[in-house]
Amino acid sequence: MIALHDVTVRYGGRTALAGLSAVLPRSGVTAVTGPNGAGKTTLGRVLLGLVPPSSGRVTGLDGLRRAAAFQDLRLCEHLSAVANVRLVLPRSVRAVAVTDALDCVGLDGRAWHVPVRTLSGGQRRRVALVRALAGDADLVVLDEPFTGLDAAGRDAVLAWTRERLEGRTVVLVTHDPGDVAFFAATELPLVPADAGPWPPQNALDGGR
Numbered sequence: 001m002i003a004l005h006d007v008t009v010r011y012g013g014r015t016a017l018a019g020l021s022a023v024l025p026r027s028g029v030t031a032v033t034g035p036n037g038a039g040k041t042t043l044g045r046v047l048l049g050l051v052p053p054s055s056g057r058v059t060g061l062d063g064l065r066r067a068a069a070f071q072d073l074r075l076c077e078h079l080s081a082v083a084n085v086r087l088v089l090p091r092s093v094r095a096v097a098v099t100d101a102l103d104c105v106g107l108d109g110r111a112w113h114v115p116v117r118t119l120s121g122g123q124r125r126r127v128a129l130v131r132a133l134a135g136d137a138d139l140v141v142l143d144e145p146f147t148g149l150d151a152a153g154r155d156a157v158l159a160w161t162r163e164r165l166e167g168r169t170v171v172l173v174t175h176d177p178g179d180v181a182f183f184a185a186t187e188l189p190l191v192p193a194d195a196g197p198w199p200p201q202n203a204l205d206g207g208r
């Protein structure tokens, strides 16, 4: 299991996370919620090893394969959807597995082989999600992955995501209470650091 022990993150003089302690279940979804600026993305960055805690520590990350769908997507703009996904997969994974996944999240075949910079925001978000989930990462951070998806396509994306998340440690940043219920997630609500220190007791262990 992954555990955060009194983790504080400061960007220069600004405190983004203040003394956060929590345990993430090994298998299952932790939904990180809270207002803008509460530190949700920062928590994801810490778990991915992209931002070191200013103090405190995170245990349980050693040896984990990690993947993410970033809020700002971070796709390789000049590459196609298929190439973006294949970049993170072993060569042995067949192209058809990638196109099947893109199909499952509702990305039209005409969008598979053109540079992703020519795709719409919702199409690009689908590519980022498939890139995060197509491989075998043990820990997956999904930062507002369903933003901007049309209502008709959203259900298919959610269903495919839930299927792909099974057995992994998943951190889902979301503003949508419906997502918490859909993924039967354990909610980890964050409050902006300037609203006071995080309660010292573990927010998630609930006596486990």
Ligand SMILES: Nc1ncnc2c1ncn2[C@@H]1O[C@H](COP(=O)(O)OP(=O)(O)OP(=O)(O)O)[C@@H](O)[C@H]1O
Residues within 6 Å of the ligand: 011, 012, 014, 015, 016, 034, 035, 036, 037, 038, 039, 040, 041, 042, 043
């Ligand atoms: N690179 C950075 N440099 C300086 N301050 C930053 C940086 N990234 C985030 N912050 C600050 O850290 C705090 C937490 O930001 P963060 O993006 O983690 O919040 P969030 O909960 O994900 O917000 P949102 O819901 O708007 O995505 C904010 O006050 C933000 O201004």
